[in-house]
Amino acid sequence: MDKITKVKQYLDRGDKTALRNFLQKFHPADIAFMFQGLEFEEKLSLLTLLNFEKAGSVLDELDPGERSEILSSLKPEVLSHIVGAIPSDEAADILSEVSEEKAEKTLELMEEEEAEDVEELMKYAPETAGGIMTPEFFSLSEGTTVDDAIIALRAEENVEMLSYLYVVDEGGRLCGVASLKRLITVEGSCRLKEIMNRNVISAETSIDQEEVARLVRKYDLRALPIVDEGGKLVGRVTVDDVMDVLEEEATEDIYKMVGTDDEELSKKSILNVARLRLPWLLISLVGGIVSARIMKGFNITLENVIALAFFVPVIMGMGGNIGMQSSTIVVRGLATGRIELGHVWGVLFREIRTGALMGLICGAVVGIAAHIFQGMAVLGAVVASSMFIAITVAAAVGALMPLFLKSLKIDPAIASGPFVTTANDITGLLIYLFLATSFVKYLE
Amino acid sequence: MDKITKVKQYLDRGDKTALRNFLQKFHPADIAFMFQGLEFEEKLSLLTLLNFEKAGSVLDELDPGERSEILSSLKPEVLSHIVGAIPSDEAADILSEVSEEKAEKTLELMEEEEAEDVEELMKYAPETAGGIMTPEFFSLSEGTTVDDAIIALRAEENVEMLSYLYVVDEGGRLCGVASLKRLITVEGSCRLKEIMNRNVISAETSIDQEEVARLVRKYDLRALPIVDEGGKLVGRVTVDDVMDVLEEEATEDIYKMVGTDDEELSKKSILNVARLRLPWLLISLVGGIVSARIMKGFNITLENVIALAFFVPVIMGMGGNIGMQSSTIVVRGLATGRIELGHVWGVLFREIRTGALMGLICGAVVGIAAHIFQGMAVLGAVVASSMFIAITVAAAVGALMPLFLKSLKIDPAIASGPFVTTANDITGLLIYLFLATSFVKYLE
Numbered sequence: 001m002d003k004i005t006k007v008k009q010y011l012d013r014g015d016k017t018a019l020r021n022f023l024q025k026f027h028p029a030d031i032a033f034m035f036q037g038l039e040f041e042e043k044l045s046l047l048t049l050l051n052f053e054k055a056g057s058v059l060d061e062l063d064p065g066e067r068s069e070i071l072s073s074l075k076p077e078v079l080s081h082i083v084g085a086i087p088s089d090e091a092a093d094i095l096s097e098v099s100e101e102k103a104e105k106t107l108e109l110m111e112e113e114e115a116e117d118v119e120e121l122m123k124y125a126p127e128t129a130g131g132i133m134t135p136e137f138f139s140l141s142e143g144t145t146v147d148d149a150i151i152a153l154r155a156e157e158n159v160e161m162l163s164y165l166y167v168v169d170e171g172g173r174l175c176g177v178a179s180l181k182r183l184i185t186v187e188g189s190c191r192l193k194e195i196m197n198r199n200v201i202s203a204e205t206s207i208d209q210e211e212v213a214r215l216v217r218k219y220d221l222r223a224l225p226i227v228d229e230g231g232k233l234v235g236r237v238t239v240d241d242v243m244d245v246l247e248e249e250a251t252e253d254i255y256k257m258v259g260t261d262d263e264e265l266s267k268k269s270i271l272n273v274a275r276l277r278l279p280w281l282l283i284s285l286v287g288g289i290v291s292a293r294i295m296k297g298f299n300i301t302l303e304n305v306i307a308l309a310f311f312v313p314v315i316m317g318m319g320g321n322i323g324m325q326s327s328t329i330v331v332r333g334l335a336t337g338r339i340e341l342g343h344v345w346g347v348l349f350r351e352i353r354t355g356a357l358m359g360l361i362c363g364a365v366v367g368i369a370a371h372i373f374q375g376m377a378v379l380g381a382v383v384a385s386s387m388f389i390a391i392t393v394a395a396a397v398g399a400l401m402p403l404f405l406k407s408l409k410i411d412p413a414i415a416s417g418p419f420v421t422t423a424n425d426i427t428g429l430l431i432y433l434f435l436a437t438s439f440v441k442y443l444e
Numbered sequence: 445m446d447k448i449t450k451v452k453q454y455l456d457r458g459d460k461t462a463l464r465n466f467l468q469k470f471h472p473a474d475i476a477f478m479f480q481g482l483e484f485e486e487k488l489s490l491l492t493l494l495n496f497e498k499a500g501s502v503l504d505e506l507d508p509g510e511r512s513e514i515l516s517s518l519k520p521e522v523l524s525h526i527v528g529a530i531p532s533d534e535a536a537d538i539l540s541e542v543s544e545e546k547a548e549k550t551l552e553l554m555e556e557e558e559a560e561d562v563e564e565l566m567k568y569a570p571e572t573a574g575g576i577m578t579p580e581f582f583s584l585s586e587g588t589t590v591d592d593a594i595i596a597l598r599a600e601e602n603v604e605m606l607s608y609l610y611v612v613d614e615g616g617r618l619c620g621v622a623s624l625k626r627l628i629t630v631e632g633s634c635r636l637k638e639i640m641n642r643n644v645i646s647a648e649t650s651i652d653q654e655e656v657a658r659l660v661r662k663y664d665l666r667a668l669p670i671v672d673e674g675g676k677l678v679g680r681v682t683v684d685d686v687m688d689v690l691e692e693e694a695t696e697d698i699y700k701m702v703g704t705d706d707e708e709l710s711k712k713s714i715l716n717v718a719r720l721r722l723p724w725l726l727i728s729l730v731g732g733i734v735s736a737r738i739m740k741g742f743n744i745t746l747e748n749v750i751a752l753a754f755f756v757p758v759i760m761g762m763g764g765n766i767g768m769q770s771s772t773i774v775v776r777g778l779a780t781g782r783i784e785l786g787h788v789w790g791v792l793f794r795e796i797r798t799g800a801l802m803g804l805i806c807g808a809v810v811g812i813a814a815h816i817f818q819g820m821a822v823l824g825a826v827v828a829s830s831m832f833i834a835i836t837v838a839a840a841v842g843a844l845m846p847l848f849l850k851s852l853k854i855d856p857a858i859a860s861g862p863f864v865t866t867a868n869d870i871t872g873l874l875i876y877l878f879l880a881t882s883f884v885k886y887l888e
Binding site: 027222239244247274280353425 | 660663690691722728731735756765772784801
């Protein structure tokens with residue numbers, strides 16, 4: 001019998017004590033997973049059986065869509081206990097999803113100090129260093145002696161915070177980091193400022209979360225200290241937050257490539273899903289209608305040599321494919337830092353040469369096919385050269401577009417989507433039909 | 445003056461001491477980054493200036509393509525010092541990239557104990573838990589008293605290993621985990637087996653690295669203990685290894701969507717890049733040639749009503765787009781665990797309904813356009829209904845394909861690539877041309 005069936009049985013029997021004992025064995029992430037198989041009322045009953053801390057952690061693990069539904073039916077009286085029991089960064093995330101009025105009421109009912117922390121965090125934009133940091137950290141002033149530092153460390157019960165010992169000056173500004181190993185090996189009367197490493201890697205609150213993730217990954221950090229504009233230490237981003245960011249950003253990039261976004265999975269109605277996806281489809285659709293109009297313009301050419309029409313889809317399609325490859329290589333390269341804006345020309349040149357090479361091969365194959373189908377060498381030559389030009393142009397456009405968007409500070413990920421494909425479709429079609437029209441007298 | 449120019453100056457002047465001092469300030473990741481702007485000989489000179497540990501860390505940070513070039517010109521005598529100075533999991537990664545003969549020679553020259561660790565690790569497949577784990581861990585037997593455990597903890601100098609205290613039985617089998625907090629709050633005479641948590645989350649060495657990453661993310665772990673088939677603790681995977689896995693897997697999925705892979709950026713020649721990308725392009729190309737052949741088969745219909753040809757690209761293209769959207773949503777959902785194989789029918793049904801809705805809208809738009817272009821209501825109706833059917837089928841195929849591949853244990857990511865698009869292109873074309881032929885007498 002699986003976990004969900006078991007939970008449902010307990011709920012049907014109304015055996016709260018047994019259910020509470022059963023749930024105790026599970027991690028919040030597992031309980032959040034069980035929610036997928038439960039009715040709305042059952043989810044609420046389950047939450048009320050858990051202690052506040054565990055209920056909060058379960059809420060934190062839920063998908064945004066599911067969570068907002070549950071949050072809307074929790075009263076501020078209950079919510080204040082739940083968010084009061086979890087780390088303030090998680091509390092801020094949850095409260096930013098309820099109505100302003102409800103958030104205010106909830107904050108009023110919480111302990112003052114905790115509420116202030118949460119309110120402070122809610123001021124930061126969600127996808128910045130400030131938005132993902134936790135304001136709990138362990139720091140000592142630079143004048144502290146090593147002996148005093150060791151005593152302070154022993155008193156600190158949250159072990160997770162001890163990955164790094166941050167050192168601040170009298171204004172609370174971050175000025176160094178000391179390793180625990182170093183503390184043990186120097187004399188007890190040394191001051192922290194004498195032994196700390198002043199090259200401490202940190203980020204400001206307004207930095208984008210993608211940049212934060214890049215720093216943590218690059219330097220293999222377990223936590224990154226976050227400072228305000230004045231350099232004052234205000235929090236830290238831990239490596240598990242960074243993992244969430246990495247996955248979020250990768251998913252976002254992938255979804256943007258096909259013209260939707262990661263809200264999609266949390267949308268309940270297909271109307272909402274369709275609304276998310278339609279903008280891209282409509283760009284493609286308009287592109288397709290423009291293509292139809294262009295073909296109508298080359299009516300006479302096509303009527304004279306109907307065989308020309310047979311190769312329109314393959315030329316348009318291959319241009320689209322190559323453009324998508326080039327743009328994706330560049331977009332992902334920019335996202336992971338393997339391509340820097342400084343190397344633009346090298347990347348562009350390489351994509352164009354690769355495109356030309358593949359255009360040569362694909363052009364030859366399709367040209368031979370055209371020749372065999374229709375027994376017309378000229379048709380083969382027209383199809384082959386159109387394919388070659390269309391593919392080379394598509395590679396150039398595909399590589400250039402994300403670099404161009406990035407230099408304008410627009411997210412390059414959208415370049416792999418509809419714009420490049422539609423632009424390349426139309427360009428490929430025009431190249432083909434112009435070439436065909438020029439040679440139409442040899443084709444008839 | 446930027447860092448790279450400065451390094452080049454020092455090298456030109458041959459001022460080794462100054463360069464060594466300059467490099468000391470930088471993190472290995474920064475030095476690896478500088479390599480991008482240096483010539484091959486300069487890279488080698490730089491490496492020899494660093495101490496072995498730092499040189500090893502720089503090697504570990506380099507891109508695989510760049511690294512293999514450097515490794516091929518390092519002699520076993522030097523290599524043995526470098527890999528001997530870094531953690532054995534990194535050493536194993538590096539040695540698995542050199543020739544078997546060279547790896548053996550290098551291992552012979554290393555300290556015996558270290559060499560054994562590395563050799564042991566090299567046995568595991570690279571993308572498994574065993575392949576990414578580090579064999580250094582901290583564990584105590586279940587009979588240890590709390591007092592003795594605290595003494596052992598104090599003696600341990602590698603602080604990073606103290607995230608978790610793993611408890612093993614007399615056979616070295618992992619049987620629990622104890623928190624440091626718990627140690628401090630219970631009596632010193634307690635034994636670990638009385639206070640440890642027996643629900644310890646672990647993974648076997650043969651588990652895929654993607655699964656390891658999922659466990660670490662789901663439970664917000666800082667390290668995951670790895671056991672052999674007998675349950676014996678043999679290593680642990682830390683959260684920074686998991687970040688690399690997450691990024692690797694996301695990049696792999698994205699590149700697979702467009703028919704290439706992440707080796708691409710480390711390939712030097714465009715011939716090699718083209719060879720990577722061509723298989724996908726050739727599938728598309730063959731699909732395109734098949735489409736041309738199909739259109740030739742419907743020759744008479746198209747010659748009678750040339751306007752039908754104008755709408756072939758838009759119908760094929762929109763089917764391809766929707767299929768790509770559906771398959772991508774499902775592929776990424778499976779990768780992040782938001783879609784489980786158990787919910788297959790719900791997902792499929794939802795994609796089909798969404799597809800039908802969007803097909804209705806796109807069909808109406810293109811149908812009206814066709815009617816306006818040609819002044820033929822029947823053409824509009826044929827185009828609109830073909831588009832509707834083609835899009836609905838494409839959504840179903842797109843959603844079904846990755847689920848089907850996953851159930852066969854094939855990586856579903858390839859489903860977003862050429863197969864689905866090509867299949868949908870041909871299906872859409874056939875639907876359109878059959879419908880058009882049935883109504884051709886009303887179209888002439």
